[in-house]
Amino acid sequence: MANIPAPVQNLIDAFSMLPGIGPRTASRLTFFLLKNNTDIAQKLSTALMNLKTETALCKECFNITLAGHDLCAICENDQRDQHELCVVETPMDVIVLEQSGGYFGKYHVLHGLLSPIEGINPEDIRLAPLFERVATGDYKEVIIATNPSMEGDATALYIRQRLEPYHVRITRLARGLPSGGELEYADQNTLLRALSGRQEM
Amino acid sequence: MANIPAPVQNLIDAFSMLPGIGPRTASRLTFFLLKNNTDIAQKLSTALMNLKTETALCKECFNITLAGHDLCAICENDQRDQHELCVVETPMDVIVLEQSGGYFGKYHVLHGLLSPIEGINPEDIRLAPLFERVATGDYKEVIIATNPSMEGDATALYIRQRLEPYHVRITRLARGLPSGGELEYADQNTLLRALSGRQEM
Numbered sequence: 001m002a003n004i005p006a007p008v009q010n011l012i013d014a015f016s017m018l019p020g021i022g023p024r025t026a027s028r029l030t031f032f033l034l035k036n037n038t039d040i041a042q043k044l045s046t047a048l049m050n051l052k053t054e055t056a057l058c059k060e061c062f063n064i065t066l067a068g069h070d071l072c073a074i075c076e077n078d079q080r081d082q083h084e085l086c087v088v089e090t091p092m093d094v095i096v097l098e099q100s101g102g103y104f105g106k107y108h109v110l111h112g113l114l115s116p117i118e119g120i121n122p123e124d125i126r127l128a129p130l131f132e133r134v135a136t137g138d139y140k141e142v143i144i145a146t147n148p149s150m151e152g153d154a155t156a157l158y159i160r161q162r163l164e165p166y167h168v169r170i171t172r173l174a175r176g177l178p179s180g181g182e183l184e185y186a187d188q189n190t191l192l193r194a195l196s197g198r199q200e201m
Numbered sequence: 202m203a204n205i206p207a208p209v210q211n212l213i214d215a216f217s218m219l220p221g222i223g224p225r226t227a228s229r230l231t232f233f234l235l236k237n238n239t240d241i242a243q244k245l246s247t248a249l250m251n252l253k254t255e256t257a258l259c260k261e262c263f264n265i266t267l268a269g270h271d272l273c274a275i276c277e278n279d280q281r282d283q284h285e286l287c288v289v290e291t292p293m294d295v296i297v298l299e300q301s302g303g304y305f306g307k308y309h310v311l312h313g314l315l316s317p318i319e320g321i322n323p324e325d326i327r328l329a330p331l332f333e334r335v336a337t338g339d340y341k342e343v344i345i346a347t348n349p350s351m352e353g354d355a356t357a358l359y360i361r362q363r364l365e366p367y368h369v370r371i372t373r374l375a376r377g378l379p380s381g382g383e384l385e386y387a388d389q390n391t392l393l394r395a396l397s398g399r400q401e402m
Contacts, residue, residue, distance in 0.1 A: 003274045003299055005267050007255035011248040017241045019233050025221070031293040032220050033252060034265065035312070040218045041249045047212040048246035051234060054208035064235065066206050073204045092232040098204055111236070 008034070060133075062109040062126050064091045074098075074107060081105040083140040087130060087159060089113050089147060097145065105143075108133065113151035114158055122158065130159070134166050141169040148175055209235070261334075263310040263327050265292045275299075275308060282306040284341040288331060288360060290314050290348060298346065306344075309334065314352035315359055323359065331360070335367050342370040349376055 004012070008030055015026035033041045058065045058072035065072035074080060074094070084105025088094055089112065097103050112125035122128075134142060144159055146152035160170050175193040177186055186194070205213070209231055216227035234242045259266045259273035266273035275281060275295070285306025289295055290313065298304050313326035323329075335343060345360055347353035361371050376394040378387055387395070 004296055005256055005265055005274075007248070007251045007267070008265055011245075011252050014241070014245040014248040017244070018230050020226070020229070027293055027296065028221070029219050030252070031291060033249070034256065034292070040215070041252050043218070044212075044215040045246045045249035047208070047215040048234070048242045048249070050208045051212050051231070051242050055206055055235065064206055064209055066208070073206075090232060091235070092228055095205055095228065 057109075061107045062111060062129070063094050063107055082138065084143065085133065085139045085141070086143045086145050088145050089152070089155075093145065103143075105141075110146070110155070113146055113149075114155045115151045125155075127159070127162075131162055134163055134168055137166070139168055141171060144170065144172045148173075258310075262308045263312060263330070264295050264308055283339065285344065286334065286340045286342070287344045287346050289346045290353070290356075294346065304344075306342075311347070311356070314347055314350075315356045316352045326356075328360070328363075332363055335364055335369055338367070340369055342372060345371065345373045349374070 011030045011033070012023065012026045015021050015029050016023050021029070033044075054067050055064050056067045056069065057063070058075055059070045060075045061072060063072040063074060081104050084103075085108055086097065086103055086105055087108045087110060088097065089110055091109055094107050094109060097107075108126070108130045110125045110127065110130070112120055114120055114122065114125070133139070142159070142163060144156040146155050156172055163170055174197060175190070176197055177183070177190065177194045183191070212231045212234070213224065213227045216222050216230050217224050222230070234245075255268050256265050257268045257270065258264070259276055260271045261276045262273060264273040264275060282305050285304075286309055287298065287304055287306055288309045288311060289298065290311055292310055295308050295310060298308075309327070309331045311326045311328065311331070313321055315321055315323065315326070334340070343360070343364060345357040347356050357373055364371055375398060376391070377398055378384070378391060378395045384392070
C-alpha cells in the first residue's frame, strides 16, 4: 500500500466499508472518479451528506420518508387500499414490491427479523407498533412478506401467533419455483415447497 | 420507482453512475448506509469531497500526488533505481506494480492507451513527456507495462518505434499462463504466447 496519497487511500478505505466492495473494487471506483472529469464525485458526496439529514422514518409504517414529514408518501396516499397491510423487513423491500406493480395496500417495515442466534428479539424490531396497528381493526388482511429464510419464517410464525386474537386474515407470499427458473437448478427445499403448494389448473 | 424519497433516489442515482454498479446494487448500498448508524456515509462523503481538491499529478511521471507537491513520493525517493522507467496506463497500475514488490525503478503514467477507433491519438495521452524523459539519457531500460490488449500492444509498439533512436533497452512484461491458472482454461491466444515465449529450465 506504499506510496498511495492519503486522499486517495481515504476514499479507497471508505468504499471498502460498503458491503460487497473489496479493496480491488474500491480502488477501481476511486481511480474511476479521479480520472473522470465530470462531477460524479461531487454529486455522490452531496447525496451521501443529505441521505440522513433529509430523511426520516414514517411514524405509521416506518418506511423512509422526507425529514419533517410524519408520514411517508404511501401512508399519505388515500387511494391505496386502507385494509391491506404488507409486513416487510426493510424499506428496500417496499421499493421492490412497489416496482412489482402488484400491491396497492399499506406497508409495515420491521427493520429486522427475529434471530435468537444474533440476539434479535421481538422488542428489537418494530413488532409492537405492528400489533397496535392491527389491534385498531382497520385491516382485513396482513400479508407477511418477510424473506423465505429461517429468520423470515420464524418472524412470520411469531407474527401469526401474536395476531391470532384479532380475527384478521393472515397470508404469506407464495413459495415455489421462481419464474424463468429451471427445475434442474431448483434446490430441494424449493422443489418440496413447489410440490406441497401445487395448485389446480 | 414511485414513492422513493428524493434524498434516497439521489444517492441511488449517484451510485449508479459508478462503473460496475447497477441500480440494484446502488439501492443495496444506499439502504445499507441508511440502516447503518456509524458514520460511513459521512466518511465517504468527506473522502469524495477531498479526492480532487487534495490531489494533483506528479509533474515528472504523472502519477497521483498530494496537491501542492510537484513530485510524487516515488519520484522524490532517491533510493529508487533512477535508470529504470516503467510505462503504465493508469495510476492504479502503479499501485498494482508497487504491491507486487518486484519493481524498484521509476514510472511514467500515460493516462490512456492509443486507440484509433476511439479517436485517442498520441497527442491525447502523456507520450510526448515520456519521449522527453528518455531523451535526457537518464534511463537504461524502459519497461512497457501497458495491458496485454490490442490497445496496450499498439501503444507499446508505437513507443518502441519512437524510442529507437535513443539506444535504450526496451522491454515488455512477459506474456504467458497466469500463475495458479490451468492449461484447460487458458484461451488460445494465451497458450500461443506461452508456447512461443517458452523458456529453458
